[in-house]
Amino acid sequence: MFGYYVDLAFHSLRRNKVLTALMVLAIAVGIGASMTTLTVVHLLSGDPLPGRSQSIFYPQVDANPKNKDSSEPLDMLDYRSAVDLWTARRADRQALVVQSTVRLNSADAGKPAVMMPMLSATTDFFSMFNVPFRYGGPWSEQDDAARARVAVITDDLNQKLFAGENSVGRALRLRNSDVRIVGVLKPWRPSPQFYAVRGGRFAAGDTSDFYAKPEDVITPFFTGLDVNDGNFQQFTCWSMPPRPGHLQDSPCVWVALWVQLNDASRVASYRRFVADYAAQQQAMGRFTHAGNTRMRSLMEWLDFNGVLPSNVRLQAWLAVAFLAICLVNMVGLLLAKFLRRSGEIGLRRALGASRAAVFAQYMVESALIGFIGGVCGWLLTLAGLWFIRQQPVAYADMARLDVSMFLLTFLAAVGASLLAGALPAVRACRVMPAWQLKSL
Amino acid sequence: MQFAPILSALRRHRLATALIAFEIALACAVLCNACFLIVQQLRALHVESGVAESSLAVINLGCDDCKGADLNARVTTALRAVPGVQSVAVVNAAPFAQPTGYAGISLDREHFIAVPHFYAGGPGAAETLGLQLMAGRAFQADDFQTAESWLPQNTSVWVTRAFAQRLWPGQDPLGKEFWSDKYHFRVIGVLAHLTPPDPGGGHGDSAGEWSVFAPMLPGDSLHGVYVLRASAIDLPRVLREARVAAQRAAPEAVLDLQQSRTLPELRAxxxxxxxxxxxxxxxxxxALLLVTALGIVGLASFWVQQRRKQIGIRRAMGATRGDILHYFQTENFLIVSAGIAIGIVMTFALNLLLMKFYEVPRLPVYYLLAGAVVLWALGQLSVLAPAMRAANVPPVVATRSV
Known part of the structure; x- marks a missing residue:
């Protein structure tokens, strides 16, 4: 019976090509627009560390004398608090993280040097965040302590500088220091660049920079501070730093601390530890208030920073509203199309077709429109994502359709058209056979 | 035209009528709010920079091991030698380039009240940028001091009119003072316009013109960013040559290609x-208007076909073609009006949502009026073809059984 209904549906669609084209177009455009924007939302609001994110935390204490316990602490830590908390090693893993811009001198003398972003972190960064290595591996804890001149580079930079060969053991010249490469990463593209997220609440919704690529050069934390001394940027300061760019003893926050805590009791005890640390610092007179500590999990921190750019969200809402209008429109057109065939329906009913059979026939026709619309909508989605990849936004390179969104496109198209077809089909199966036959 | 027969006919097609009205309502809500958002964005797009944009370019050199004074001397000399360059000055930032000088200020050294962007410029910077002074005096030689870090401790500055209004509403800002940490500033001039480098970047209010312009001598805390002025036609060539000249004059520095552009490019x-x-x-x-129009055409055509016989009877009873035409036009007008009535409520609901989640102001009422007129016109246009077809139904149809 299903095959027969599909036949009938094709026949009916061919009968009025313009109307069919209009309906398919409406579904296709609506689906194309909403799937393009929803794919972007899906890419940008996912979990950057699936399976791990719930045990990653971002502790904060408040060294700012101008804050109060009632206010939100500043988004990063001052150097001393960060290093104290890190040195205590109370978490399962802990990493200090700071970014700066460094001069990378070219090995071959003819080419000019370039400025590039550098990440400096302690070695747990790699194990905590599941960073994949192609060659070599992370540096050791001794390297952290000894401020060893070592570095890890990304696959991108390895391609650029060493044509993708195993470059472990070779040297890079960062500013005035030579560092030895100990590891090369596999392509690694967390979305967002979660370890660098902060200040989202001051960004007025313009948060697309949170989706930038990871830094190409990663050095041990203290090595980075030595090598690039004078080039560090504060998140903010509560009074002027005595030496701009050198922030170790400044009234500024500029270091992030990430910790991994594997179970609830560890989380509770680390919370206590952070609170105790703040209380102790207040007793010593370095903090003016100790109650203002926070420890958000990774996803809570991303939420707090509102990482999804507001214009992406706005576009998604617009697209969904647009799809709704397309659907209402399709309901109207299907209603017209189905009821125009009232005579035909009356005849089928008089010959013994049940209401359910008539209903099924028209739902098959709606689903067919939805499927064709889905194919066109999928093509439009690919076009839309291509368009987004041409845009100068940090996440442009990620805008691709994955399998789940691909399937969702068809599901949404068929689902939407079934939804739109239900009402007209109900009306169609309620047609009075006798009344219709009389007028034939 | 009598409404009663139309209304009673519509009552027999409640579902289809409701659908079209609902579609119009949705379209009205999205249309008005989308137009409003466009106007908001366009306003942001046309922000006045306050500088002579079309004839300015920026050269940005990163050099962390340089002596500031030495770098400035070499680079400015080299840039001045580029043919076509009218003037060169050292600044810390330029509109639409990288911001470098946001700092919180207070009027009483106690309570922070705003975070303006501090522009710093060496001698000739104000003239090179083409800043327009509204009130107060120009900088004199002794206004330019050296600074160990950031700005000089005591500086006479210019502020924008918008920022002066924020700090001292309704008062004359000339001679007023403010502080940022231990740094002290005295206002000696008011600028009509000077946008921060990233207008709307979340620092000021939505007007966003919170800028301070401070004079200082180039040196260790002011080097690396140079603004140069040339005639607008020459500018691209001048920039090209200036990039080469700057790199040659300071081979140890790194030229930031992203930031070393003409101001029109940076703005774009x-x-x-x-x-x-x-x-x-x-x-x-x-797309929305198109889809809505198609929906109206589709449904109106269906109705015309369904009522062929009734139309024929009316024509046989003496109704003119015009009567039939007007019937469908009035019907459409009524449906669209009902849709707009629901749409007004939905428009404001949507606007409230946008106000809550995005920084969007309240929708002015005239957007609704404009939206209604557009939708009425759209309805009439799309019903025209089906209505003409209805008017052409011959009276003889009444005598046939099908």
Whole structure:
């Protein structure tokens, strides 16, 4: 019976090509627009560390004398608090993280040097965040302590500088220091660049920079501070730093601390530890208030920073509203199309077709429109994502359709058209056979 | 034209009528709000920079091991030698370039009240940028002091009119003082306009013109960013040659290619996202109107076909073609009006949502009026073809059984 209904549906669609084209177009455009924007939302609001994110935390204490316990602490830590908390090693893993811009001198003398972003972190960064290595591996804890001149580079930079060969053991010249490469990463593209997220609440919704690529050069934390001394940027300061760019003893926050805590009791005890640390610092007179500590999990921190750019969200809402209008429109057109065939329906009913059979026939026709619309909508989605990849936004390179969104496109198209077809089909199966036959 | 027969006919097609009205209502809500968003974005796009944009370019050199004074001397000499360059000055930032000088200020050294962007410029910077002084006096030689870090401890500055209004509403800002940490500033001039480098970047209010312009002598805390002025036609060539000249004069420094551009280029780059958003919104509006029109055409055609016999009877009873035409036009007008009535409520609901989640102001009422007129016109246009077909139904149809 299903095959027969599909036949009938094709026949009916061919009968009025313009109307069919209009309906398919409406579904296709609506689906194309909403799937393009929803794919972007899906890419940008996912979990950057699936399976791990719930045990990653971002502790904060408040060294700012101008804050109060009632206010939100500043988004990063001052150097001393960060290093104290890190040195205590109370978490399962802990990493200090700071970014700066460094001069990378070219090995071959003819080419000019370039400025590039550098990440400096302690070695747990790699194990905590599941960073994949192609060659070599992370540096050791001794390297952290000894401020060893070592570095890890990304696959991108390895391609650029060493044509993708195993470059472990070779040297890079960062500013005035030579560092030895100990590891090369596999392509690694967390979305967002979660370890660098902060200040989202001051960004007025313009948060697309949170989706930038990871830094190409990663050095041990203290090595980075030595090598690039004078080039560090504060998140903010509560009074002027005595030496701009050198922030170790400044009234500024500029270091992030990430910790991994594997179970609830560890989380509770680390919370206590952070609170105790703040209380102790207040007793010593370095903090003016100790109650203002926070420890958000990774996803809570991303939420707090509102990482999804507001214009992406706005576009998604617009697209969904647009799809709704397309659907209402399709309901109207299907209603017209189905009821125009009232005579035909009356005849089928008089010959013994049940209401359910008539209903099924028209739902098959709606689903067919939805499927064709889905194919066109999928093509439009690919076009839309291509368009987004041409845009100068940090996440442009990620805008691709994955399998789940691909399937969702068809599901949404068929689902939407079934939804739109239900009402007209109900009306169609309620047609009075006798009344219709009389007028034939 | 009598409404009663139309209304009673519509009552027999409640579902289809409701659908069209609902579609119109949705379209009204999205149309008005999308137009409003476009206008908001366009306003951001046309922000006045306050500088002579079309004839300015920026050269940005990163050099962390340089002596500031030495670098400035070499680079400015080299840039002045580029043919076509009218003037060169050392600044810390330029509109639409990288911001470098946001700092919180207070009027009483106690309570922070705003975070303006501090521009710093060496001698000739104000003239090179083409800043327009509204009130107060120009900088004199002794206003330019050296600074160990950031700015000189005591500086006479210019502020924008918008920022002066924020700090001292309704008062004359000349001679007023403010503080940032231990740094002290005295206002000696008011600028008509000077946008921060990233207008709307979340620092000021939505007007966003919170800028301070401070004079200082170039040196260790002011080097690396140079603004040069040339005639607008020459500018691209001048920039090309200036990039080469700057790199040659300071081979140990790194030329930031992203930032070393003409001001029109920097501006276009800064607003590219906004322009994409405007394009998207405009696309949505056009597609929306098209889909709505198609819906009306589809349903009206269906009705015309369904009522062929009734139309024939009316024509046989003496109704003119005009009567039939007007019947369908009035019917459409009534449905669209009902849709707009629901749409007004939905428009404001949507606007409230946008106000809550995005920084969008309240929708002015005239957007609704404009939206209603557009939708009425759209309805009449799309019903015209089916209505003409109805008017052409011959009276003889009444005598046939089908």
């Amino acid at each position: 780059d800064f607003f590219r996202q906004t322009r994409v958003m405007v394009g998207t919104l405009a696309g949505v509006i056009v």
